[in-house]
Amino acid sequence: MAPGGHFTPTDCKATQKLAIIIPYRDRQKHLLNFLNHFIPVLKRQKLEFTIYVIEQGDNETFNRGLLLNVGFTEALKQDSYDCFILHDVDTYLLNDKNIYRCGDKPLHLAVAVEKYGFRLPYTTYYGAITAFNRKHYEMINGFPNVYFGWGGEDDDQGIRLHTKGLNFVRRSPQIARYASAKHNRDPTNPDGKDRFGLLRSAAKRMAYDGLNSLIYNVTSIELKKLYTLITITVDRNL
Numbered sequence: 001m002a003p004g005g006h007f008t009p010t011d012c013k014a015t016q017k018l019a020i021i022i023p024y025r026d027r028q029k030h031l032l033n034f035l036n037h038f039i040p041v042l043k044r045q046k047l048e049f050t051i052y053v054i055e056q057g058d059n060e061t062f063n064r065g066l067l068l069n070v071g072f073t074e075a076l077k078q079d080s081y082d083c084f085i086l087h088d089v090d091t092y093l094l095n096d097k098n099i100y101r102c103g104d105k106p107l108h109l110a111v112a113v114e115k116y117g118f119r120l121p122y123t124t125y126y127g128a129i130t131a132f133n134r135k136h137y138e139m140i141n142g143f144p145n146v147y148f149g150w151g152g153e154d155d156d157q158g159i160r161l162h163t164k165g166l167n168f169v170r171r172s173p174q175i176a177r178y179a180s181a182k183h184n185r186d187p188t189n190p191d192g193k194d195r196f197g198l199l200r201s202a203a204k205r206m207a208y209d210g211l212n213s214l215i216y217n218v219t220s221i222e223l224k225k226l227y228t229l230i231t232i233t234v235d236r237n238l
């Protein structure tokens with residue numbers, strides 16, 4: 001691995017350049033387990049990739065959607081990626097045949113997840129891991145930035161896709177299979193109070209809440225051995 005968590009296979013030319021983006025705060029054990037497990041799989045899949053860990057470094061309530069938008073934006077400042085994999089830190093893939101690459105539609109990868117008994121918790125479920133090319137992510141204005149706290153941001157993005165007629169695809173549950181790391185709810189990520197109200201305006205809000213309204217402050221960018229750590233702060237009152 002090159003510093004910053006970049007890998008290029010030496011015995012073939014990868015067909016896509018991947019940015020793996022992980023929203024993060026205070027989950028060091030999960031992150032180390034994730035990287036130990038995940039990097040060898042990506043190498044076996046002969047992929048060219050860079051891992052970005054986007055850390056919310058303030059005392060504000062956690063905001064997963066906003067962090068993923070930051071990852072997308074910051075990764076593009078470094079390279080022209082073909083495919084963006086938006087990946088929770090506590091969900092570990094179990095089948096090497098689950099190739100991490102983008103197709104011609106957005107992809108929901110977390111189909112059979114251990115914590116849901118290896119089946120979808122509900123039919124429109126769209127959490128944990130998704131894959132996008134640049135054009136599609138920009139078409140839906142990325143994730144909403146207004147979901148502080150747990151829940152809703154993933155369903156909101158599902159509605160965006162549906163509204164744009166860009167319905168996502170899934171692989172079979174035998175292939176897209178994931179183990180879950182057990183954890184308690186994080187103290188700075190309580191249930192998002194406004195999430196049900198926000199979901200009602202998801203289709204309308206897509207035009208002005210997302211990549212085009214993203215405001216954050218980069219505190220540091222560190223090239224770690226296995227990943228690029230981008231630490232940011234957000235001001236909820238802006």
Ligand code: UD2
Binds near residue numbers: 089
């Ligand atoms: C579910 C979804 C997740 C997201 C969330 C609602 C699954 C498997 N995952 O996750 O994608 O839609 O519901 O917001 O269905 N994180 C930190 N530090 C924190 C809090 C969160 O690093 O303090 C990151 C981390 O990458 C974690 C992710 O955010 O994996 C999702 O948060 P969660 O694990 O607390 O929520 P969970 O498992 O219910």
